[in-house]
Amino acid sequence: MTMERPTTLLAELTHRCPLHCPYCSNPLDLLRAEHEIGTDDWKRVFTEARELGVLQLGLSGGEPLIRKDLEELAGHARSLGLYTTLVTSGLGLTRKRAEALRAAGLEHVQVSVQDVDPATAERIAGTSSVKQKQAAIALVKELGFAFSINVVLHRANLDRIGEIIDYAAGCGADRLELANTQYYGWGLKNRATLMPRREQVLAAKEIAQDRILRYKGRMQITFVLPDYFEELPKACYGGWGRYYIVVSPDGKALPCHGAYAIPSLELPSVREHSVQWIWHESSAFQAYRGDDWMKEPCRSCPRKTVDFGGCRCQALALTGDAANTDPVCMLSPRRNVIDEALHEHAGADEYAYRDYAAEPQGA
Amino acid sequence: MTVAMSPDTVPRIWRLARLDYDPARQRPVLLYPEGAVLLNDTGQAILELVDGQRTVAQIAAELGARYQTDVTADVTDYLSYLAERELVQ
Ligand code: SF4
Ligand code: SF4
Numbered sequence: 001m002t003m004e005r006p007t008t009l010l011a012e013l014t015h016r017c018p019l020h021c022p023y024c025s026n027p028l029d030l031l032r033a034e035h036e037i038g039t040d041d042w043k044r045v046f047t048e049a050r051e052l053g054v055l056q057l058g059l060s061g062g063e064p065l066i067r068k069d070l071e072e073l074a075g076h077a078r079s080l081g082l083y084t085t086l087v088t089s090g091l092g093l094t095r096k097r098a099e100a101l102r103a104a105g106l107e108h109v110q111v112s113v114q115d116v117d118p119a120t121a122e123r124i125a126g127t128s129s130v131k132q133k134q135a136a137i138a139l140v141k142e143l144g145f146a147f148s149i150n151v152v153l154h155r156a157n158l159d160r161i162g163e164i165i166d167y168a169a170g171c172g173a174d175r176l177e178l179a180n181t182q183y184y185g186w187g188l189k190n191r192a193t194l195m196p197r198r199e200q201v202l203a204a205k206e207i208a209q210d211r212i213l214r215y216k217g218r219m220q221i222t223f224v225l226p227d228y229f230e231e232l233p234k235a236c237y238g239g240w241g242r243y244y245i246v247v248s249p250d251g252k253a254l255p256c257h258g259a260y261a262i263p264s265l266e267l268p269s270v271r272e273h274s275v276q277w278i279w280h281e282s283s284a285f286q287a288y289r290g291d292d293w294m295k296e297p298c299r300s301c302p303r304k305t306v307d308f309g310g311c312r313c314q315a316l317a318l319t320g321d322a323a324n325t326d327p328v329c330m331l332s333p334r335r336n337v338i339d340e341a342l343h344e345h346a347g348a349d350e351y352a353y354r355d356y357a358a359e360p361q362g363a
Numbered sequence: 364m365t366v367a368m369s370p371d372t373v374p375r376i377w378r379l380a381r382l383d384y385d386p387a388r389q390r391p392v393l394l395y396p397e398g399a400v401l402l403n404d405t406g407q408a409i410l411e412l413v414d415g416q417r418t419v420a421q422i423a424a425e426l427g428a429r430y431q432t433d434v435t436a437d438v439t440d441y442l443s444y445l446a447e448r449e450l451v452q
Pocket of ligand 1: 018019024061063112
């Protein structure tokens with residue numbers, strides 16, 4: 001097996017966030033400020049990642065603007081030649097900070113929008129954020145950043161997909177990412193409330209296809225069907241340990257967002273190891289790389305080089321073994337757990353909001 | 364769906380994309396939000412002439428002179444491919 005060079009580093013600078021989205025991709029155990037690694041650690045990680053071949057950097061969170069060294073980190077990334085995206089809720093993006101980020105060389109800002117309906121947006125975010133987001137979006141446009149809007153889709157907003165797309169176009173977004181809720185961590189906890197109905201998904205697909213053509217050349221729209229509604233799984237992050245490195249606020253390196261949930265993985269820390277060692281040598285990045293680890297039906301399936309057996313975290317969460325076939329696959333003997341989940345939503349409409357377990361959040 | 368690149372089209376690189384060099388792979392690369400295209404020397408030579416002024420025909424003529432052969436089809440195909448991916452408009 002030839003080992004690819006990684007292309008993308010997702011730096012989860014902090015778990016702290018003013019919002020409480022019930023589908024947040026952060027792990028259920030949120031880290032507090034005192035566990036976060038420092039500015040110099042992050043800079044070294046960016047440098048090492050670049051040397052290894054990383055081209056794209058996501059400055060993410062939580063809300064990365066909570067980190068006071070964000071401008072310095074963005075500047076360092078730019079000096080290395082990385083194409084950097086700030087993944088933000090928009091909250092905390094003051095004019096002063098936006099201008100400083102622009103001056104530091106940040107190229108691309110992605111603002112999350114929960115919904116076009118303010119009441120639902122606030123219900124999802126667990127707090128009021130609509131006005132502040134609008135102000136942030138205006139600044140991003142004014143300062144000439146490349147600008148994307150990201151919307152996580154679920155049962156409560158999917159019917160407004162057309163209005164959501166029109167809203168993003170009206171904001172002057174260059175790109176719109178319509179992302180389906182990922183059912184691990186918080187998303188899995190809230191699955192019964194978030195899971196859309198099949199009719200909703202099919203109607204949304206048609207509306208999206210129509211708008212994609214309508215806005216072609218003005219705004220790029222990415223929309224993929226939620227995997228629960230498909231018969232074959234998606235290649236998770238393009239395959240385990242092939243392109244992606246996620247680094248958590250405390251410096252743990254993961255092959256994908258959801259890998260926190262796989263207890264058998266020994267997650268290497270950038271405090272102790274170089275990014276190069278982590279990529280080439282660490283057991284976590286080798287665990288599900290390639291196909292040696294696969295069981296049937298994946299092992300003898302021709303699609304194994306296309307989808308790599310799907311998502312490991314989903315396999316673990318829903319079948320109890322991360323090395324099993326992703327149960328989304330129609331060839332999986334456990335596909336029934338997906339079909340059952342598609343019907344479990346009747347009556348569920350309470351969200352468990354992400355929050356820290358006990359004491360108030362750190363500084 | 365094919366995107367028409369006629370000889371008179373004045374192609375430009377997508378506002379969000381940036382031509383750069385990847386020191387790790389020692390290859391020119393076109394970077395854009397959430398993606399990258401590694402370029403070969405031909406790709407780089409073409410994109411360096413995509414400046415929002417030259418037409419496809421002019422780009423092909425310049426490269427044709429440089430390589431002493433007719434590259435019109437290659438240039439048109441390559442730019443159409445990138446236009447298809449919305450990286451060139
Ligand atoms: S998904 Fe919501 S809660 Fe999670 S980091 Fe993003 S804005 Fe914050
Ligand atoms: S059996 Fe495994 S490799 Fe084959 S399609 Fe299903 S998940 Fe993919």
